[in-house]
Amino acid sequence: MTVLTIAIQKGGTGKTTTALSLGVELAQMGRRVLLIDIDPQSNLTQAVGHDPTQVEHSIYEVLLNPTYGPGFATLATSYGVDLVPATLSLAGAELSLAGRFGRELMLRTALTEARREYDYILIDSPPSLGVFTVNALTAADAVIVPLQAHIFALKAMPQLEETIAIVRQLNPMLAIGGIAVTMVDRRTSVNLVVEETIRQQYGDIVFQTTIPFNVKLVEAPASGQPISIYAGDSSGARAYRDLAQEVAARYE
Ligand SMILES: Nc1ncnc2c1ncn2[C@@H]1O[C@H](COP(=O)(O)OP(=O)(O)OP(=O)(O)O)[C@@H](O)[C@H]1O
Numbered sequence: 001m002t003v004l005t006i007a008i009q010k011g012g013t014g015k016t017t018t019a020l021s022l023g024v025e026l027a028q029m030g031r032r033v034l035l036i037d038i039d040p041q042s043n044l045t046q047a048v049g050h051d052p053t054q055v056e057h058s059i060y061e062v063l064l065n066p067t068y069g070p071g072f073a074t075l076a077t078s079y080g081v082d083l084v085p086a087t088l089s090l091a092g093a094e095l096s097l098a099g100r101f102g103r104e105l106m107l108r109t110a111l112t113e114a115r116r117e118y119d120y121i122l123i124d125s126p127p128s129l130g131v132f133t134v135n136a137l138t139a140a141d142a143v144i145v146p147l148q149a150h151i152f153a154l155k156a157m158p159q160l161e162e163t164i165a166i167v168r169q170l171n172p173m174l175a176i177g178g179i180a181v182t183m184v185d186r187r188t189s190v191n192l193v194v195e196e197t198i199r200q201q202y203g204d205i206v207f208q209t210t211i212p213f214n215v216k217l218v219e220a221p222a223s224g225q226p227i228s229i230y231a232g233d234s235s236g237a238r239a240y241r242d243l244a245q246e247v248a249a250r251y252e
């Protein structure tokens with residue numbers, strides 16, 4: 001089994017979209033998948049049709065009491081994946097964890113048992129490098145970086161590498177498992193230049209599959225459905241199907 005954290009510091013690069021779309025595709029390929037929402041924004045929770053204000057238990061309690069394990073808060077979804085939801089109150093966990101010894105290792109500890117129950121655990125982390133992202137990276141075998149094909153993306157990479165170097169003090173095995181170039185608009189030459197630069201710099205770490213800019217990926221979360229259900233024939237759905245095949249080939 002593999003624990004993958006979807007992270008990069010910058011906001012809005014497609015982390016949540018990638019965690020959900022990839023997770024659902026892997027589940028459709030027969031893999032046992034757990035999605036973990038560790039972002040107080042609760043976007044992933046909403047995107048699979050759960051109301052973060054209504055969930056009984058969330059990642060909050062699991063972080064504060066790692067011996068519970070994720071099963072304490074796990075919800076079923078209609079899409080073949082299990083979900084540990086987030087709630088807005090998760091923001092308060094930051095304070096509750098602040099004084100605790102080993103606070104960066106809470107999620108890792110919580111996942112010990114669950115590692116045997118799932119083929120993939122995908123963790124959707126928030127944009128800031130706070131205690132949640134550090135927990136997500138410390139728990140991970142590898143980090144998947146959705147990188148927007150935008151000129152700013154190139155500036156974000158040194159920052160990400162710095163972050164990984166810091167987290168390696170807690171999780172020496174952490175590696176960049178893959179870079180997925182997202183929101184690619186083939187009509188924009190700057191997109192292609194950025195993609196080329198990323199490939200030159202990172203080589204085989206970059207997935208062959210690129211995720212196109214596709215408006216269906218914007219609409220799907222509002223419907224509470226993953227892209228494969230909302231618009232299974234869209235370019236976005238097809239791209240995430242291909243990406244799931246690549247991920248499976250890389251980790252199995
Ligand atoms: N390939 C794509 N094409 C078009 N829109 C996309 C694509 N991927 C994501 N989006 C949209 O861009 C916005 C940001 O995506 P998403 O929420 O996945 O980013 P994020 O990295 O999780 O953001 P945050 O850092 O705030 O958590 C959303 O409205 C999403 O629907």
Ligand SMILES: [Mg+2]
Pocket residue numbers: 015016017039043124125126
């Ligand atoms: Mg997000």
